[in-house]
Amino acid sequence: MESIVAGIVAGIGGLLALGYAGLLTRDVLKQSPGTKLMADISRGIQVGAAAFLKREFRYLSVTTVVTALLLGIFLSWPGAVTYIIGSLVSFMAAWIGMRVSTRANARCTNLALKSFKDAFKAGFSSGAVMGMCVVGTGLLAVAVIYTITRDVHLLVYYAFGSSLTALFLRVGGGIFTKSADVGGDMVGKVEAGIPEDDPRNPAVIADAVGDNVGDVAGMGSDLFESYVSALIAAMFLGYYYKYNPTYASLMLLLGAAGIVCSIIGALLVRVGKGEQESFGAQTKKVRSAMSRGIILANLVMVITTFFLVRHIVGDMNVFFAMVAGMVAGVAIGWINQYYTSDSYSPVKHIAKSSETGSSTLIIEGFAQGMLSTVIPVAIVAAAIVASYQWGGLFGIAVAGFGMLSVLGVNLACDCYGPIVDNAAGIAEMAGLPHEVRRRCDALDSVGNSTAAIGKGFAIGSAALAALAWLATYMQAAELKIIDITKPDVMAGLLIGGLVVFLFIALTIKAVGRGAYRVVNEVRRQWQEIPGLREGKAKPDYAKCVDITTRAALREMIVPGTLSIVTPVLVGFFLGREALGAVLMSSLTVGLFMSLFMANSGGAWDNAKKYIESGAYGGKGSNSHKAAVVGDTVGDPFKDTAGPSLNILIKILGKVAMVLAPLLLALM
Amino acid sequence: MESIVAGIVAGIGGLLALGYAGLLTRDVLKQSPGTKLMADISRGIQVGAAAFLKREFRYLSVTTVVTALLLGIFLSWPGAVTYIIGSLVSFMAAWIGMRVSTRANARCTNLALKSFKDAFKAGFSSGAVMGMCVVGTGLLAVAVIYTITRDVHLLVYYAFGSSLTALFLRVGGGIFTKSADVGGDMVGKVEAGIPEDDPRNPAVIADAVGDNVGDVAGMGSDLFESYVSALIAAMFLGYYYKYNPTYASLMLLLGAAGIVCSIIGALLVRVGKGEQESFGAQTKKVRSAMSRGIILANLVMVITTFFLVRHIVGDMNVFFAMVAGMVAGVAIGWINQYYTSDSYSPVKHIAKSSETGSSTLIIEGFAQGMLSTVIPVAIVAAAIVASYQWGGLFGIAVAGFGMLSVLGVNLACDCYGPIVDNAAGIAEMAGLPHEVRRRCDALDSVGNSTAAIGKGFAIGSAALAALAWLATYMQAAELKIIDITKPDVMAGLLIGGLVVFLFIALTIKAVGRGAYRVVNEVRRQWQEIPGLREGKAKPDYAKCVDITTRAALREMIVPGTLSIVTPVLVGFFLGREALGAVLMSSLTVGLFMSLFMANSGGAWDNAKKYIESGAYGGKGSNSHKAAVVGDTVGDPFKDTAGPSLNILIKILGKVAMVLAPLLLALM
Secondary structure (H helix, E strand, O other), X not given: OHHHHHHHHHHHHHHHHHHHHHHHHHHHHOOOOOOHHHHHHHHHHHHHHHHHHHHHHHHHHHHHHHXXXXXXXHOOHHHHHHHHHHHHHHXXXXXXXXXXXXXXXXXXXXXXXXXXXXXXXXXXXXHHHHHHHHHHHHHHHHHHHHHHHOOHHHHHHHHHHHHHHHHHHHHHHHHHHHHHHHHHHHHHHHHHOOOOOOOOOOOHHHHHHHHHHHHHHHHHHHHHHHHHHHHHHHHHHHHHHOOOHHHHHHHHHHHHHXXXXXXHHHHHOOOOOOOOXXXXXXXXXXXXXXXXXXXXXXXXXXXXXXXXXXXXXXOHHHHHHHHHHHHHHXXXXXXXXXXXXXXXXXXXXXXXXXXXXXXXXHHHHHHHHHHOOHHHHHHHHHHHHHHHHHHHHHHHHHHHHHHOOOHHHHHHHHHXXXXXXXXXXXXHHOOOOHHHHHHHHHHHHHHHHHHHHHHHHHHHHHHHHHHHHHHHHHHHOOOOOOEOOOHHHHHHHHHHHHHHHHHHHHHHHHHHHHHHHHHHHHHHHHHHOOOOOOOOOOOOHHHHHHXXXXXXXXXXXXXHHHHHHHHHHHHHHOOHHHHXXXXXXXXXXXXXXHHHHHHHHHHHHHHHHHHHOOXXXXXXXXXXXXXXXXXXXXXXXXXXXXXXXXXXXXXXHHHHHHHHHHHHHOO | OHHHHHHHHHHHHHHHHHHHHHHHHHHHHOOOOOOHHHHHXXXXXXXXXXXXXXXHHHHHHHHHHHHHHHHHHHOOHHHHHHHHHHHHHHHHHHHHHHHHHHHHHHHHHHHHHHOHHHHXXXXXXXXXXXXXXXXXXXXXXXXXXXXXXXXXXXXXXXXXXXXXHHHHHHHHHHHHHHHHHHHHHHHHHHHHOOOOOOOOOOOHHHHHHHHXXXXXXXXXXXXHHHHHHHHHHHHHHHHHHOOOHHHHXXXXXXXXXXXXXHHHHHHHOOOOOOOOOOHHHHHHHHHHHHHHHHHHHHHHHHHHHHHXXXXXXXXXXXXXXXXXXXXXXXXXHHHHHHHHOOOOHHHHHHHXXXXXXXXXXXXXXXXXXXXXXXXXXHHHHHHHHHHHHHHHHHHHHHHHHHHOOOHHHHHHHHHHHHHHHHHHHHHHHOOOOHXXXXXXXXXXXXXXXXXXXXXXXXXXXXXXXXXXXXXHHHHHOOOOOOEOOOHHHHHHHHHHHHHHHHHHHHHHHHHHHHHHHHHHHHHHHHHHOOOOOOOOOOOOHHHHHHHHHHHHHHHHHHHHHHHHHHHXXXXXXXXXXXXXXHHHHHHHHHHHHHHHHHHHHHHHHHHHHHHHOOHHHXXXXXXXXXXXXXXXXXXXXXXXXXXXXXXHHXXXXXXXXXXXXXXXXXX
16 A cells, blocks of 8 residues: 555656656747757757667667567566666656757757856756656656566666666767767867867767767766666665565655655756856856755755655664765765866866876876775765664665755756757857857856766766665575685676776777777868868768767677676676675776776866966967877766766676576576 | 704705805906996996985884884784894895896996897896895795794784885885986976986986886885795695694795796896897897796796695695696786787787877777786686685685795896896996997897786785785684675775775875976076086986985875775774775775786887887887877886885785784774
8 A cells, every 4th residue: 555655656756757857848949949050050969869879779679679588588577578668768768858958959059149047047957858857757667667566676677677778878878979079189179270169070060969979868877777776776675674665665755755856956046147247257157056956955855855754664764874875975076076176276286287298197187086086985985884874785775865866956967068068069160159159168167067076976876876786686696795705706806896997998999999980081071072171061970970870889889798798607607606796896996997087087178178268378388288188088088988887887786686596596 | 843844944945045146246246337437327326226225224114113112012022023024134135136236237238338148147147136135035034933933923023024115115116216217207308308318317317226226126125025925824824724834834845946946047047149130139039038047947846846745745736726826927927018018919009099199099008008907817816716726715825925936037037127227228328339228228128028027926926915915814813704795894895995096196196296306406407507408517416316215205104104004994993804805905906906007007118119119100200209198107107106006905914914913802
C-alpha cells in the first residue's frame, strides 16, 4: 500500500518536471531564431547534432538488443525488459534536451540583440529543459517499474540500461566534441590564422555540434545515470540492509521532493535588465542569480527532507546522510571552482607561468590539477565515514542521492553553458554587431564557471554512486568482506587502476586521431573549393560533421568494450572478491584522475581567457601562445577522458552487479 | 649455528663486493683527469656535489638523532641503534659511489680523446663502484646485525634508517637536479640562445652536480633501500610465516650469491676497440656489452639459486618465486625501454606529433605514458599472484628480492649514464674537438636507455618491496584481514591515493620554485659580472650550486614530512586497518604514477633527441621547438616526482611497521 502511494507520488513528481519542461520549451520556441543566416547556422547545428545522435542510436540499439537477449537468456527476461526501458528512457531524455538546446542557441543570440535579460532567460530555460527531462523521466520510470513490480532487482537492470546509453553518449560525444574542436583549431587558428568560429572554417559547425552532443547530451545522460543509480542503489540497500521496504518508499518521495525544490530553484533564477551595464556587472548578475536558485533549492530540500524522514521512517540518521551528501556536493563544486576560476590564485599562477613559456605553464597546470584533487577527495572520504556512521552502506547510498537530490536545477546551470557558448559562436558566424558578441560572452563566461561546479557534482556523485554500487554488488554476490591481503584481491586492485589508465589513454588517443581526420578534411575543402579561403564560397559543413561522427563512433568501440569486458573477465578468472577490488580501485584511481583532468583542463582554459582579457600581454603575446598550448592539452582532459571516467567507474559496478548471480552459480 | 654460518658467508659476500669496488676505484683514479681546464671543471663538480651531500647530511643527522631518540624512548633502544646504522651505512654507500663518479667524469672525457674502449671502461667501472658499494655495505651490515643479535625485528629498524636517507637523497637530489637543469635551460637555451653545457652559463656546473647528486647518489640510496627492504622483508616473513629461521639464512646466502653473480656480470661488460666506427656501431657495441653482462649475471644467479634452495630448504617454491621476481624485473625493464627508446613506435609517434605543435606532442606523450603502465602493472599483478601461490606473503617478498638479486651489475649500468653524461658535458665546456664530444655522446645515448631499464627495476622492486612491507606491517599489527567494505578502510584507500597526488604536486612545484631561483641568479650574474656574456669573464658557478642546494633542501621538508606524518595520523585516528589500506592504495596509485611519469618523461626526452638526430626537420625546426617543450615538461616527471614516489611508497610501509606496536598498545 505504502509503496504504491510512494510510487504514485514519485510518478506525479516526474510528470511535474516534464510538464514544467514542456512549458519552458514552448516559451523558448516561440522566440524568433533571428535572420535567415542565423536560422541557417542553427539549423546546421540541429541537423548535425541530430544526425550524430541518430547514428549513435543505431549502434546503441543493436548493443542494447544483443545485451538484452544475453540478459534474458542467462539471467532474467523481466530484467531484460527493464534494461531496455532504462536504455531508451535515458536516450530520450538526452534527445529531447538536446533538441531544445540546439534550437535555443540562435534564439538566444537573437534576443541578445535587444535584451540581456531575455537572452539569459532563453539560455537558462533551455538548460532547465534538459535538467527537468532528466530527473522527470528518470524518476517517472523508476516509479512506474517499482509500483508495478515492487522488485528492486528489476530496477538494477533499469539502471544498467541507462549506463549503456550514458557510455555511448558521454564517451562518443566527448570524442566528437574534442575531435572537432581541436582539429578545427589546429587547422584554423594555428595553421591559417583565422579567428575562432570563423565561418570560412569548415569545422566550425562540427565544433558547435560537439558542444551539444558532448556537453549537453553527454552531460545529461551521464547525470541521468548517476541520478537513477544513486536512487536505485539507495532503494536496493534500504530494502536489503534495513529489511524494510519503507526505506525504498522514502527514497521515492525524496526524489519527488527534489523535483519540486528544483522547480522552485529554477523559477528563482532571473536577472533584471542590464543592457547598459559593464561586462563585469552583467556576469556578476548572472552568477548571483544562479547561486540564489541553487542555494534556495538546497535549503528547501533540507527542510523537506527533515520532515519527510521524520514522518516516514523516524530514523533521523537518514536525514543526516542526505545532508552530508548535499554539503559534500556543494563543497566539491566550490573547490573545483576555486581551482579553475581566474578569480583565484591557482589560475592566476598558471597564467603567470606562461611568461616563461608553455613548458612551465603545462607543469604548473599539471601540479595545480594534482593539488586540486586533495580537498575534494578528503571531502568524499569524510562523507563516506560520516554517512556510514549514520546508516551503513545504505547511508553512503543516501549521501550519493543527497548530492543529486536537486539535480534538476543543477543540471539546468550546467547545460546553460554550452547553449550560450553556441549563441556566442552564432553571433560571430553571422557577423552580428560587436555588442551582441560581448553580451553573449558575458553569458558564456558564467557558463564556464558553472561547468566547473557541474563537473564537481558529476564526479563526486559518480564516486558515491559507484561506491553504493559496489555495496549492492557485494550484497548480490554474497560477499561479506573483501580482503586485500589475498593475492587475487591485490591483483584486482592493480587491475582496477589499470583499466582507468588504459581507458584514459584510449580516449585521448581517440581524440588525436579524430582531430587528425578533421584537419585533413578542412585542408581538402580549402584546396578543392575555390574561393573558400576568401569567404566567397560556402564550405561543406555537413561533410565535416559526418567525418567527425564516423570517427567518434568508431573510436568509442574499444574503450566502451573495455568497460564491459573487464568485469566479466576478472569475475570469471579471478573471482568475486577480486572483482570487488577492481570496483574499489577503479573508483579510487578514477576519482583522482577525473578531478585532476577536469580541473587542470578547466584551469588551463581559464588561464588562457584570463590572458586574453589583457593580462601578461594579452592576445597575440608570447604568453598567450603558451596559454593556447595549455588550453589545447587540457581539451581532451576536461571534455573527453575526465568526464568519461565517471561513466567507466559506474558501469563497471553495474556489470559486476548483473554478473553476480552467474558468478555465484559457477562457484 | 646455521644462522651464524649464513651470516658469515653473507658478510664475506659483502666484503667481496667492497673489495671489488676498491679495485675498480683504484683503476679509475689512476687515470689522468686531462688538461687543467678539465680537471678544474671536474673539481667544481666534485666540490659542489660534496657540499650538497654534506649539507644534506647535517639535516639528515639531526633528523636521524631525533627519530632515534623517539624510537628508543617509545619502542626499543637496540632498534634505535640499528636505525642509526641503517641511516649511516646507506649514506656512506651513496657518498663513496658519488665521490668516485664525480672524479671519473673528466677522466672518462680524457680517455675519450684517445680511446673509445677505455672511456667506456672508466665510465662503467665507476658506475660499478656505486653498484658494488650499495650491495656490499647493504648485505654486510645486515649480516653483522643478524649474526650478533639473531633478531629480525632489529633489521626492520635498520631498513627504516636506510629509508630516511633515501628520502633525503632521492627527493632532495631530484629537486636539486631538475631545478638546476630546467632553470639553466630556461635562462640559457631559451632566453639567451646559448647552447647546452656552454661555460658562460653560471648554472652549468650546478646542472652537472645535479646529475651526480640526483641520478647517482639519489638512485644509489633509493636502490640501497629497496635492496635491504626486500632482503629484510623476506627474512622477516620467512621467519614468521614459515616459523623457520632457516629461511632467513637462505636469504642471506642468496644475497651473497647475488653479489658473486653481479661481479661475474660486471667483469663481462667490455667493449673492443672502436674509434673508427660509426656512432650507431659504437652504441650498439656498448648496448650489447651491457646486455651480455646483465643476462649472464641473471642466468648464473638462476642456477645458483636452484642449488642453494634445494640444498638448504628443499622447498622449490622459493626458487620459483625468486625466478618470478627476476623475470618480472627484466620484463618491466624491457617494456619501459620499448616505450622510451626511439627505436620503437611510441617515441616515433610522439616525435611525429611534433609536426602539429607542442600541444599534440604533449597529448601524445601523455597518452603513451598512460599506456606504458598497462603491461608493467599486469606483470606485477602476475608476479604477485604467482609468487603468492609459491609461498604466500613470504613468496611475494622473495620475488621482490629476486628482482634485485643481481642489483650490483644492474646499478652499475644505471649509474654509468650520468657519469658519461657529465663526461660529454665536460668535453663541451672544455672546448675539446668535436670527435670527443661525439664519442661521449655515443656512450651517453646508451646511458639513456639503461636509465629507462634501471627505472623499471627501481619501480617494480619498490612496488614488491612495499607489498612485502605491507605484509610485515600486518604481521606486526596483528591484522589478519583488511576489509574494504569498512568505511575507515575506504577512507584509507582514498587517503593513500591522496598522499601520492599531493606528493607529486609538491615535488613538481618545488622544482618550479627552485628553477625560478636559478633563473634569477643567472640573470643577476649576467648583469653584474662584466664580460661574462662574451665569454671573457668566469661566472660564479659555486654561487649557483649553493642557491640550488638551499632551494632543494628547503623544498624537501614538506614532502618529506608528509611521508612520515601521514601513517602516524592515519594510524592514530583511523586505526590499523585503515593504515593498511593507505599502504595498499599508495602502492597502487604510486606504481601507476611512477611508471607514467618515468616513461612519459623518458619518451619526450628521446623524442627530442630523435628529432635532433635529423627527423622532422632536425635541430632548430618548429618540430624541435615543440619537442623541447615536451622534454622540459618531462624533466620533473622523470627525474624528480616519478623516482621520489618509489621512496614514498616504501617509507609509508616502514613507518607503519615501526608504529605497529604502539598502535597495538593503544587499542
